[in-house]
Amino acid sequence: MAKITYIEHNGKSHVVDVPNELSIMEGAVQNDIPGIEAACGGACACATCHVYIDDKWFDKLPKKEDTEQDMLDVAFEPNKFSRLSCQITATEDLDGLVVKLPSKQA
Numbered sequence: 084m085a086k087i088t089y090i091e092h093n094g095k096s097h098v099v100d101v102p103n104e105l106s107i108m109e110g111a112v113q114n115d116i117p118g119i120e121a122a123c124g125g126a127c128a129c130a131t132c133h134v135y136i137d138d139k140w141f142d143k144l145p146k147k148e149d150t151e152q153d154m155l156d157v158a159f160e161p162n163k164f165s166r167l168s169c170q171i172t173a174t175e176d177l178d179g180l181v182v183k184l185p186s187k188q189a
């Protein structure tokens with residue numbers, strides 16, 4: 084279980100307990116958090132689960148696969164803290180993770 088804070092583009096935050104083995108994307112979708120579309124259902128094929136990782140957390144995450152980077156290249160306004168939330172799995176190590184949502188998805 085990891086307590087994840089999702090911050091919408093307008094600044095509204097949502098704190099959710101995401102069980103281990105669920106992705107950060109699934110944690111958002113299952114809790115009706117606006118701003119994550121997840122059109123491909125987590126197959127790393129749509130880039131509509133794009134989030135910006137809080138800078139304090141970015142280096143603590145598992146590294147990106149090439150396929151994730153390829154999809155991030157077509158995400159809406161990616162930056163150096165961008166990740167696809169479907170590619171990050173909740174674990175105890177991510178307890179307290181903060182992610183920010185873009186103003187729109189790709």
Ligand code: FES
Pocket residue numbers: 108120121122123124125126127128129130131132154167168169170
């Ligand atoms: S849900 Fe489609 S890339 Fe993450």
